[in-house]
Amino acid sequence: MTAADFPALDALPGERRTDLAPGLSVVPLKSPTLPPATRTNAWLLGQRDVVVVDPASPWDAPRQAFLDALEGRRVQAIFLTHHHVDHVSGAAWLAEQTGAPVLAHAETADRIELPVARLLDEGDVVQTDAGDWRCLHTPGHAPGHLCLWRAPLPGEARGELVAGDMVAGEGTILLDPPEGHLQTYLDSLERLLGLGPSRLLPAHGPALPDGPARLQAYIAHRHARTDQVQAALAAADDASSHDLASVVYPDLPAAFLPIAARQILVHLVWLRERGLVGVVGLDVGVDGAQVRPAAPVSDPRLRWRPSPPPPPGAPGHGDLAGR
Numbered sequence: 630m631t632a633a634d635f636p637a638l639d640a641l642p643g644e645r646r647t648d649l650a651p652g653l654s655v656v657p658l659k660s661p662t663l664p665p666a667t668r669t670n671a672w673l674l675g676q677r678d679v680v681v682v683d684p685a686s687p688w689d690a691p692r693q694a695f696l697d698a699l700e701g702r703r704v705q706a707i708f709l710t711h712h713h714v715d716h717v718s719g720a721a722w723l724a725e726q727t728g729a730p731v732l733a734h735a736e737t738a739d740r741i742e743l744p745v746a747r748l749l750d751e752g753d754v755v756q757t758d759a760g761d762w763r764c765l766h767t768p769g770h771a772p773g774h775l776c777l778w779r780a781p782l783p784g785e786a787r788g789e790l791v792a793g794d795m796v797a798g799e800g801t802i803l804l805d806p807p808e809g810h811l812q813t814y815l816d817s818l819e820r821l822l823g824l825g826p827s828r829l830l831p832a833h834g835p836a837l838p839d840g841p842a843r844l845q846a847y848i849a850h851r852h853a854r855t856d857q858v859q860a861a862l863a864a865a866d867d868a869s870s871h872d873l874a875s876v877v878y879p880d881l882p883a884a885f886l887p888i889a890a891r892q893i894l895v896h897l898v899w900l901r902e903r904g905l906v907g908v909v910g911l912d913v914g915v916d917g918a919q920v921r922p923a924a925p926v927s928d929p930r931l932r933w934r935p936s937p938p939p940p941p942g943a944p945g946h947g948d949l950a951g952r
Contacts, residue, residue: 644656644657644658644659644668644686644691644694644695644698645694645698646673646698646699646700649836651676651759652674652675652676652757652758652759652760653672653673653674653759653789653830654672654673654679655670655671655672655673655830655836656670656673656694656695656698657669657670657671658670658671658684658685658686658691658692658694658695658719659686659688659690659691660685660686660687660715660716660718660719661685661687661714661715661718662685662715662833663715663800663803663888664800664885665799665800666797666799666800666833666834668833669683669685669715669716669832669833670682670683670831670832670833671684671685671695671719672791672830673699673702674708674755674757674759674762674777674791675702675705675757675758675759676702676757676758676759677702677703677758678702678703678705678757678758679699679702679703679704679705679757680704680705680706680708680732680755680757680762681704681706681707681708681723681729682708682709682710682777682791682793683708683710683717683793683832684707684719684720684722684723685714685715685716685717685718685719685720686718686719687718687719691719692719692722692723695719695723696726703727704723704727704729705729705757706729706730706731706732706747706755707720707723707724707730707731708732708749708755708775708777709731709732709733709737709741709745709775710774710775710776710791710793710794710832711734711737711770711771711773711774711775711793711794712733712736712737712740712741712771712773713771713794715832716793716794716832717741717743720741720743724743730746730747731743731744731745731746731747732745732746732747732748732749732755733745733748733749733773733775734748734749734750734766734773734774734775735748735750736768736771736772736773737771737773737775738773739773740773749764750764750766751764751765751766752764755777760779760782761779762777762778762779762791763777763778763779763780764776764777764778765777765778765820765821767793767795767817767821768810768813768817769795769804769809769810769811769812769813769814769815769816769817769818770793770794770795770802770803770804770809770814771794771808771809772808774793774795774817775793776790776791776792776793776795776821777790777791778790778791778824778826785827786827787825787827787840788824788826788827789826789827789828789829790821790824790826790828790829790830790840791830792829792830792832793831794831794833795814795817795818795829795831795847796829796831796837796843796844796847797831797832797833797834798831798833798834798835798836798837799833799834799835800834802814802847803888803891803892804891804892804895805891805892805895806891806894806895806898809891809895810895810898811855811896811898811899812899812902814851815848815851818844818847818848819848821840821844822841822844822845822848825840825841826840826841827839827840828840829843829844854877854892854896855899855900857877858873858877858893858896858897858900859896859900859905859906859935861873861876862897862906862933862934862935863935864876866934866935867909867932867933867934868932868933868934869890869929869930869931869932869933870890870891870893870897870929870931870933871886871887871890871929873890873893874886874887874889874890874892874893877889877893887929890929891929894929897933904936905935905936906933906934906935906936907933907934907935907936908931908932908933909931909932909933909934
């Protein structure tokens with residue numbers, strides 16, 4: 630099975646089920662996600678009794694199409710990878726329709742307004758009639774983010790990973806501080822890389838073959854983006870994340886620059902944690918009044934500048950080894 634075997638989501642005539650393997654299917658559902666994605670994949674784990682991952686549509690038509698796509702399968706549980714609205718917007722509805730319990734990490738349960746029947750954490754097992762999936766706690770995008778790992782079956786060299794928002798088959802992964810944290814996200818990616826999954830099953834877009842290569846590319850991309858942000862700040866000397874967004878993303882429509890600025894901010898925080906940049910102060914508010922001085926590091930109004938180099942003979946704070 631390769632990505633070519635997985636239909637392009639935009640080509641699907643409405644929400645329908647695609648069977649990738651025995652006990653593994655997907656129904657992409659229209660959801661309130663960020664473009665270019667338009668849908669969130671509801672993964673079905675199991676054959677007759679299924680665990681549904683991230684039912685996310687708040688709208689009636691996709692919800693009914695999802696029920697039709699089940700074709701008699703019983704929903705035994707609803708698994709949430711994390712708390713974002715484009716992953717949970719159909720969970721309460723599906724639980725009411727089917728009586729299935731909702732499963733999630735405690736950090737996710739604290740952030741959603743629906744009862745979670747079973748709290749999951751690292752190493753917990755989600756059982757299906759087609760095999761077991763083990764929970765991996767992978768924070769960085771969201772504090773309670775969980776992936777599901779299926780170990781290799783007999784005759785297989787590598788297992789598969791339900792990846793949630795650790796990677797995407799279309800679009801990118803937004804890290805929005807303070808919940809989004811770059812180093813934590815990179816640590817989670819490195820951990821998944823160590824598993825060597827044959828295929829990644831993301832929340833958005835097609836399944837991704839050659840999991841290790843994809844994960845390595847995500848790690849390399851984040852480091853390249855950090856270098857780009859650092860270089861842009863050095864050229865500006867003093868800038869906010871909004872100032873840098875138009876430099877780092879020169880072709881991005883203006884409407885999306887605020888989102889890009891949040892992405893820039895997570896890289897600035899990473900650089901600050903290593904002493905490579907510092908906070909200058911806060912932008913003046915739109916009414917001319919100074920905003921509060923004790924702002925969190927995730928405040929988009931902060932202005933940043935490169936940190937001065939260390940004195941001769943001092944340990945270099947610009948050493949990026951092991952980043």
